[in-house]
Amino acid sequence: MAPAQQARIGQGCMTIQIIRPADRQAWLAARQQDVTASVAAAVLGAHLYTTPYALWAEKTGRLSPDDEETEAMERGNLMEPVVVAMIRKRFPEWLVTYENDRAYFRDPDRRIGATPDAFIVRADRAGTGNCQIKTCSEDAFKQFWLDPDTDEVVPPTWIAVQAITEAQLTGCAWACVALVVITWRGTFQLHIIDIPIHLRLWNRLVTKVDEFWAMVASGEEPSPDWQRDGDVVTDVYRDSMPERRDLSADRELDMLIHQYNRARVEAAGAKAVVDQLRPHIIHSLGNAEIGLTANWEVSARTTFRSGSQSRVLRVKPRRDPNASF
Template sequence: MSVTVIRPADRAAWLDARRQDVTASVAAAVLNVHPYTSQYQLWAEKTGRLSPDGEATDAMMRGVYIEPVGVAMLRDQKPEWAVEYHADNAYYRDEKIRIGATPDAFAVDPGREGRGNVQIKSASESAFKDYWIDPDTKQVIPPTWIALQAITEARLTGCDWACVALVVITWRGTLRLYVIDIPLIERHWVAIKTGVAEFWRVVDAGEHPPIDWEKDGSTVLDVYRDSYTDVRDLSDDAALDVIIRRYKEAKELESSGKKLADTLKPQIIFALGNSAAGKTASYDIRASTQIRASYVASESQSRVLRIKPRRDHDVDASRF
């Protein structure tokens, strides 16, 4: 494995370097075990179909601010360790398999061989109890996606062992540190590499991963946020008529059917693609892009979906 180290000058350069790879923080997505990123969402990001990146979120900034605190706490808790921390966003990437990582810190523990990868994480006390504590054993067990991130970082940086240093922010405002070892299990690394290879095969073939309409609806709407001045003939798509009928019924029962409608709308927009209008055997569809100006925030845009029965076609419900 040939790994290149990039030392970006600023955040923009760091984001640009990461754009070409599946990074360690989302590696679990290719195995469908990431709680926040699906394969389709990752595909939309890596193919440049999502809206331009905005400012870092509050959660991201919390991680940035907590990172040096976590390092200081680790040095206090493990004084025998030699902790290496540069805060330089050094980016490690394997160009061949297109996997990358930005490790937080490294450590040498005199009690074991080699150098270790240290991943700094933070969590509120409630999140710690919900996602880090095994309900049966009461042991601290990192979420799967975080363990896979640590394995990826360790492999790319050539480390011999890995751990997660978790800073828990208690409800009193105090901090607690938990240091959890992550076993570097080879089959997990092989699974990550295999999943990443398949992800890039799909991308290079001009395809996309399966869409989970429950999770990916907002991403589909973002991918197809712009409409063009054409009309797509969807007359042969009988399944879409069923979706539209369900969507209309859901909208009529707004209070109880909002979740269903929000799942069906992206499916209709997906069928339209970037077309501003379309027609099925039963319906005329319009979904033009609407840009809304604001004096207190940046302007926003969305696809406004309008559906009506086709005048030249009487809908026969018995057909479905």
């Protein structure tokens, strides 16, 4: 890893380290010591994909390391130069700086970091702006970015927090998101969304990050979100030890175990019923792929996998039970 450069940047004259990693592994190592902009909204409970518990598990090393580049990450990395080219083509009067060097900006005191994508100078905005580059599918755009009432493009909260964090750590006067939507036709739609830098939000984020690191130092942990953190919890406690724990005083746990056991028994019974009814239905279909009853449409098409074949049974209500066959 290259030695860190020091700079006085942003609100409150933060001392910022600028690390220029030699490779992806060095970049990942630099990020591990901080709450990074891409997941910063998690400490506010406002991140779509990361919870406070998952962030705690990652930063304390309890979560199994996953340094593999996902398909979404690969798409984003490959599309960055394309998005930059689109910005320069659409707005030739803008000065766009794009290094693509994974330069990592961090506040070592607050332990907040960011890897900015690009910087823009525009005649209609004072100073340099931070530009966060994003790509998404048309379905994701409609679901997460488009306001259904006004048809305005509104970035998800976690992305707005990311852009504000990057602007603060890089000393930028303003921030924006350059979003490219990949349509079902294979075309690209570019949206430039300005992100107001709300200092109250930034100050709240800084406070929450301080509280997060204080919790980590104390050995405490946040409460899991049981709707979202199930896989993280089982990963954190993936290794068993030869010991016995007395949990007899935990009445709530005793009730949870009762609910779990009842659900498990009911699920096993339901599976037995399903396994019995499935061949009955296929027998009535014979070799036909689709059958219609008074209220149901049934399909059982043959599929071939790993040298074997089977019929996949699917059922759905008939749209018009009174229609003719």
